[in-house]
Amino acid sequence: MFIPKDPFNVIVGGVGGQGNVLASQILGEMLIIQGYVITIGETYGASQRGGAVMSHLRISAKDQFSPLIPEGKCDLLVALEPVEGLRILAHYGNPGVITLLNLRPIHPIDVISGDIVYPELSQVIAKIKELSRQVWALNATEVALEIGDPIFSNIVMLGALNAIEVLPIHRRGFESVIVDLFPSRTLNENLMAFDKGREVVQKIH
Amino acid sequence: MKSIIQNIPGKTVLLMGNEAIARGALEAGVKVCAAYPGNPSSEIIGTLAQVADEMGLHVEWSVNEKVALEVAAAASFAGLRGLCAMKQNGLNVASDFLLNLNLTGCRGGLVLVVADDPAGVSSSNEEDSRIFAKLGDLPLLEPAHFQEAKEMTTFAFEISEQLGLPVLIRSVTRVSHARGNVCLDELPQSSHRPGFETNRPLTAFPALPHHKILHEKFNRAKQIVEASPFNIYRGPEKPELMVFTCGSGWMYSLEAVISLNAQDRVGILKLGTTWPLPENLVTQHLRQADRILFLEEVDPFLENNVKEIYAQNCLTLGLKAFFGKTSGHVPDIGELHPENVLRAIQSIMNISYEPRPSDYAARAREAAAELIPDRALGFCAGCPHRSTYWAIKVALALDGRDGIVLGDIGCYSLGIGPSGFGQMKTLHAMGSGTGLACGFGQLNHFGLNQPVIAVCGDSTFYHAAMPALANAHYNGANFLLLLLDNSATAMTGFQPHPGTGETATGKEAPVIDLKAICEVFGARVEVVDPFDVEATVKTLLNLLQDEKGVRVLILKRECALLSAKHQRRLFRVEVDQKRCLGETCGCNRLCTRLFKCPGLMWDKSAGKARIDEAICTGCGVCAEICPASAIRKEKI
Missing domain, CATH: 3.40.50.920 (Rossmann fold)
Structure with missing residues (x-):
């Protein structure tokens, strides 16, 4: 399996604290061991504290690309939060984009305070569908809570990404990256999260 | 994580720009590395600290950037290679030493990496640090990608030794905090023994002959750069x-x-x-x-x-x-x-270009404008700073004299915004809240009748506020200093500091006790847990009204992100749906509208508050502020 175009541009987006930087790093590691040239642009710092966060992944067979994807050039969107998905499509979307969506909203503090409202989820999903070539949606946070900790939502999403077969990534590649990056005690939970993500998407299919 | 010390020349690995710089330093045989953390530079020394023992390095988090540069320079003076890293603001702090160091020059290779934060994404300012290279006649290199970040670092050590000058590398967020392919070269084996040649002193004074030598070195640098493969x-x-x-x-x-x-x-x-x-x-x-x-x-x-x-x-x-x-x-x-x-x-x-079909772009933007809420920055769920600012807000309202809160750099800078209830009124450099309080604390002589409060984090205190506190006591300034002690340099990734009992390389270190320091500096010192809102407000009020010189209140509670790593939650928190009176309570949704912890939700269908179990960290503070006692906390 190869990348569908070169460079292939992936955005992993969500809210600070959801682990999107880590998810993109794992994805990058899974691809670099297959010989791809990877660039990942990460947002750091103040973004840890509740702000909108994106990681840009550029995958190429030959060239190093800049860490920021140009306007309208996202090929695959992994949205860890619904309105963040829409926010990204607004700038980076195009009629060919494939979207993998976690349905669990995280309310901004101004929504919690009642100063603004979080839009109807169904409306957000409808817009994301309208703006994507294809959408795969699941409640990754719920799956992660079943495993025991919402922190695994990002890994559930990586499992789901594996199942939709857009990128040349494999479970054994995931396992070897996880073994390198994390303490061994979390290996089983991470693998379980990955497998659950795969299963959920396979059921949609 | 240790791919950084793989000695497999030719192997390609995925490295962050900062890791590539660290690897370049290792390939150059660096021995001493020092920094004060600051984004986007923090991972350079953070990465080296993790491999210090295996690679035989001395790596430290210094108390501030000036000391860090002095530590790295000392290694160079003794013939070893030294690396120092900082963010743009850090170079302002280190510049006094740097602009004398250029005159004395150095011996072993000395490289200073400055990671600028264009747009000030994680900074108080936007600043271009390259001007310091021009100011000091020092060579400056700018990597454009990851491989170059590594190679330039190695090259910087070489020309530093060749010229006898420290060399600056200016990185930016999109190089330092991005990842890409890096091909490894060999890690050297070296065991050079340091020694300082006492017959060759390094003094900037007298300035003129040294300034002349600096210009000669700079002219040699001009020749070196003509043939550089980095152009x-x-x-x-x-x-x-x-x-x-x-x-x-x-x-x-x-x-x-x-x-x-x-x-x-x-x-x-x-x-x-x-x-x-x-x-x-x-x-x-x-x-x-x-x-x-x-x-x-x-x-x-x-x-x-x-x-x-x-x-x-x-x-x-x-x-x-x-x-x-x-x-x-x-x-x-x-x-x-x-x-x-x-x-x-x-x-x-004059070339036309359309990145995507214009009707799609219009629909996408329209959907965004219609549906997407802003996502303001705020303190994490369970952050002790939220309860600290809540207590400040309540105490100042009770005090009634329109007290002024002076702040500076750290997570607690978010005190300027809604999640800190807009309490912080000044924000400049590290430690400048306390320094400004030294000045405000004198203005009562002219009739200022507002109480003065400075807020300062633990790491910031060691970095830059200690001299201000000494100044306060010496000159008799009248203010209340709040030390927000969350036992971490949290904003930059939880680096240890002199108050944490741990070194950069994870070894045990003496704890330099905040309370003891403040007492030595002559202050009345109290300590509270900001999660105990009632006690915090009471102590704050008492200290506000004391008005004899400088008083210190230490608000001690570990950062919620740090607690989450090693400790289960303190409380199980839930909203008793029967006791929560919702819209009819009269509190006007105090918990969500005012307190604004992300762990709380307003359930629109029920018209009542609810806990978001995916986000709540179980600090229990909201249970203390609910006027109907509808939020219940149960010890776990």
């Missing part, structure tokens, strides 16, 4: 437009030119050695085109310096049109990104 040209021999760029601008320019299908019309000269500039190379490329565009981040540094070279040679070079920040073709604030780079080239070349 690359891509494009036709005689382009219609010549782009001069450096750092992050290189890859944006390459992609923009391809997107505009202008490869045979636009040339790009990427400069890695930006001070001193390679004058011959620059002149040669100025000659090839009549239109020149500068793409760089923050200030027009390259732009102005190339124009100086042009001015010297304008008779032979003829007329040129210059485009960049000065002409308004490139924004003079904020980051470069693919769009503003493309737009600059597009507008000068």
Whole structure:
């Protein structure tokens, strides 16, 4: 399996604290061991504290690309939060984009305070569908809570990404990256999260 | 994580720009590494700290950037290679030493990496640190990608030794905090024994002869940079437009030119050695085109310096049109990104370009405008700073004299915004809240009748507020200092500091006790847990009304993110749906509307508050503030 175009541009987006930087790093590691040239642009710092966060992944067979994807050039969107998905499509979307969506909203503090409202989820999903070539949606946070900790939502999403077969990534590649990056005690939970993500998407299919 | 010390030359690994710099230092045989953490530079020394024992290095988090540079310079003075890293603000702190160090020069290779934060994404300011290289006649290198970040670091050590001068590397967020392929080279085996030649002292004074030597060294640097492989040209021999760029601008320019299908019309000269500039190379490329565009981040540094070279040679070079920040073709604030780079080239070349179908773009923007709520920054769920600011807000309201809260740098800077209830009223440099309080604390002599409060984090206190506290006691300033002790340098990734009992390399260290220091400095000191809101408000009020010199309140509670790593939650928190009176309570949704913890939700259908179990960390503070006692906490 190869990348569908070169460079292939992936955005992993969500809210600070959801682990999107880590998810993109794992994805990058899974691809670099297959010989791809990877660039990942990460947002750091103040973004840890509740702000909108994106990681840009550029995958190429030959060239190093800049860490920021140009306007309208996202090929695959992994949205860890619904309105963040829409926010990204607004700038980076195009009629060919494939979207993998976690349905669990995280309310901004101004929504919690009642100063603004979080839009109807169904409306957000409808817009994301309208703006994507294809959408795969699941409640990754719920799956992660079943495993025991919402922190695994990002890994559930990586499992789901594996199942939709857009990128040349494999479970054994995931396992070897996880073994390198994390303490061994979390290996089983991470693998379980990955497998659950795969299963959920396979059921949609 | 230890791919950074794999000794497998030729192997390609995925490294963050900061890790690539660390690897470059290891390949150069660095021995001593020091920094004060600050984004986007923190991972350079953080990475080296993790491998210090295996690689036989001394790696430390110093209390501030000036000390860090002095530590690294000492290694150089004794013949070893030293590395120091900091963010742009850090160089302001270290600059006093740096602008004497240029006069004495150094012995072993000494490299100072400054990671600038264009747009101030995780900084209080936006600043271009390259000006310090010009100010100090010091060589400056700017990596454009990850492989270069590694190679430039190794090269920087070599020319530092060759010239006897510290060398600056200026990185930016999109190099430091991005990841990409890096091909490894060999890690050297070296066991050089340090020694300081006491017959060759290093003193900046007397200045003039040393200034003369510095200029001689600088002239040698000019020759070195002419042949540097870090300066690359891509494009036709005689382009219609010549782009001069450096750092992050290189890859944006390459992609923009391809997107505009202008490869045979636009040339790009990427400069890695930006001070001193390679004058011959620059002149040669100025000659090839009549239109020149500068793409760089923050200030027009390259732009102005190339124009100086042009001015010297304008008779032979003829007329040129210059485009960049000065002409308004490139924004003079904020980051470069693919769009503003493309737009600059597009507008000068008059090429039409549509990134995606215009009807799609219109629909996408419309959907965003209609549906997407803003996502303001705020304290994490369970953050002790939220309850601290809540207590400040309540205490100041009870005190009734319109107290002033002076702040500075750390997570607690968010006290300027809604999640800190807008309590913080000044924000400048590290420790400047306490310094300003030294001044405000004298203004009662002129009739100021507002109480003065400074807030300061634990790491910031050691960095820059200790001299201010000594000053306060010595000069009799009248204020209340709140030390927000969350046992971490949290904003930058939980680096240890003198109060944590741990070194950069994870070894046990003596704890320099905040309370003891403040008492030695003559302050009355109290300690509270900010999660105990009632006690905190009471103590705050009492200290506010004491008004005898400087008083200190230490608000001690570990950072919630740190607690989550090693400790289960304190409480199980839930909203008793029967007791929560919802909209009819009269509290006007105090918990969500005012307290605004992300762990709380307003359940619209029930018209009552609820806990978001995916986010709540179980600190239990909201249970204390609910006037109907509807939020219940149960010890776990």
